[in-house]
Amino acid sequence: ETGVTQTPRHLVMGMTNKKSLKCEQHLGHNAMYWYKQSAKKPLELMFVYSLEERVENNSVPSRFSPECPNSSHLFLHLHTLQPEDSALYLCASSQERTVTNYGYTFGSGTRLTVV
Amino acid sequence: DAKTTQPPSMDCAEGRAANLPCNHSTISGNEYVYWYRQIHSQGPQYIIHGLKNNETNEMASLIITEDRKSSTLILPHATLRDTAVYYCIVRVVGGYSGGGADGLTFGKGTHLIIQP
Numbered sequence: 216e217t218g219v220t221q222t223p224r225h226l227v228m229g230m231t232n233k234k235s236l237k238c239e240q241h242l243g244h245n246a247m248y249w250y251k252q253s254a255k256k257p258l259e260l261m262f263v264y265s266l267e268e269r270v271e272n273n274s275v276p277s278r279f280s281p282e283c284p285n286s287s288h289l290f291l292h293l294h295t296l297q298p299e300d301s302a303l304y305l306c307a308s309s310q311e312r313t314v315t316n317y318g319y320t321f322g323s324g325t326r327l328t329v330v
Numbered sequence: 331d332a333k334t335t336q337p338p339s340m341d342c343a344e345g346r347a348a349n350l351p352c353n354h355s356t357i358s359g360n361e362y363v364y365w366y367r368q369i370h371s372q373g374p375q376y377i378i379h380g381l382k383n384n385e386t387n388e389m390a391s392l393i394i395t396e397d398r399k400s401s402t403l404i405l406p407h408a409t410l411r412d413t414a415v416y417y418c419i420v421r422v423v424g425g426y427s428g429g430g431a432d433g434l435t436f437g438k439g440t441h442l443i444i445q446p
Contacts, residue, residue, distance in 0.1 A: 217373070217375075219373075248433050250433075250436075257436045257437055257438050257439075258374070258436040260433035260434070260435065263433045271433060273433075303371065305373050305374075307373070307374075307434075318364055318366070318376035318379060319366075319374070319376060319434055320376065321373030321374050321375070322373050323372055323373050324371070324372070324373050326371070
């Protein structure tokens with residue numbers, strides 16, 4: 216356990232479904248992130264939340280909708296996805312705006328398959 | 331954040347030291363060097379970071395050249411469980427580049443394969 220918990224671990228959904236990915240961190244961090252990792256590609260940053268406010272959105276399609284209700288929880292709402300959205304979705308957290316930063320802590324990811 | 335260059339893959343014998351190089355010739359004075367690794371289908375794991383002095387923890391050692399243009403991650407006694415993709419990243423501590431948090435940018439990293 217890393218202190219960042221993602222659920223579900225695996226998800227299969229149809230292109231017309233609506234589903235949500237959940238991330239919870241127990242580290243007291245003040246920033247959370249969503250990354251996407253497609254097969255044999257580098258991790259792609261999707262969204263950044265700092266102090267519960269979205270500070271970065273890397274041109275992600277609107278079928279992905281993030282939500283950060285408090286500093287410990289992060290959601291990624293999915294609707295009308297395409298097969299090319301199948302990937303490993305990773306959540307991470309960090310303590311930002313500090314003199315010493317010990318890096319990001321990642322969850323184990325949700326393996327998403329769109330059929 | 332400055333760009334880094336790493337070899338795409340490396341082999342190392344089990345029990346030997348694994349030395350992973352990283353070039354970051356455009357690094358700025360306030361940027362730290364971070365190393366992460368990703369074991370297949372898991373989330374990346376933080377290993378170590380440093381500014382200009384060499385650093386050591388229970389996982390690895392980080393050697394940064396005096397001009398800070400390159401660094402080497404050393405796994406002193408590699409095991410089969412160290413087989414993973416290793417990422418070298420440079421960034422400003424605390425995400426202060428824009429006043430708030432900014433995401434880490436991952437490249438392709440080095441695929442380290444430990445041979446039995």
